[in-house]
Amino acid sequence: MLQSFALEVPSQSDLRLLLEKLYQGRSLQSFRAGQDIPLTPHEVWVVCRGVVQLGTFYDTGDEALLGLASASMPFGLPLTLIRPYHATALSDVDLMRLTWSEVEQSPMLAQGIFQHMARRLRQTEAVLAMVGYRRVEDRLRHLLVLLKREVGQPTPEGTRLSVRLTHQQLANAIGTTRVTVTRLISQLREEGWLLIDRDRHIVLLPYANV
Structure with missing residues (x-):
């Protein structure tokens, strides 16, 4: 009782x-x-x-x-x-x-x-x-911003995702392939939208919005 x-x-x-x-x-x-x-x-x-x-x-x-x-x-x-x-x-x-x-x-x-x-x-x-967005890049950006809100931790560089998601897990979430996610992550790093820290966690930079 x-x-x-x-x-x-x-x-x-x-x-x-x-x-x-x-x-x-x-x-x-x-x-x-x-x-x-x-x-x-x-x-x-x-x-x-x-x-x-x-x-x-x-x-x-x-x-x-x-x-x-x-x-x-x-x-x-x-x-x-x-x-x-x-x-x-x-x-x-x-x-x-x-x-x-x-x-x-x-x-x-x-x-x-x-x-x-x-x-x-x-x-x-x-x-x-x-998942309603047609462009895979848009789906990935929105997923990462959602994760930022749910499991983000403030750092001097930006917002660090407290869990380390594999490219396959991200691909499953947005209905695409691991290869595509790997390519898009590299693209977002080149744009300065995110970075990967030494523990392999994604860090979204301050202006990483959608």
Whole structure:
């Protein structure tokens, strides 16, 4: 049974604090970058640290990026109709597992989950808008700006993407080939729109907008 706390409705920045209060002593589960995260029909995960890639597979075997779950964002089979649906740690992550019944029994927790699902909805709409562009270069620029907003970290040079995405992952997200993405990344570097740091992370320069 859930404990009851006299707390305000959680903002977008403190769902993790609410979870810590509600579930003191519950261990987080850690996954290394590249690990698949198990999904079940009656459980959701909440990201406490790191970034998780959400995706599906077409009949052809090609993978499609559905979104990224970052700090405080929930994901899991109860929150989607997509099948197959899979989750992979893009970076090292710490996650909290909740049963769907726990969410239903706590109005405060359910409202916190709803707020972060709204973040996911805005992200999904941005992805849908992105794939509508005919030019592959435009799709790539919009994807990188979306990633800048979702997982960007300010640096003296610009905004560094905190996760290291492969050219194949970027290609899957915008419906093109790895070779094309490699060519476009080189083109954007030559234009001064982005750079690659010594850890192979993409850094978008201050005027990298669309």
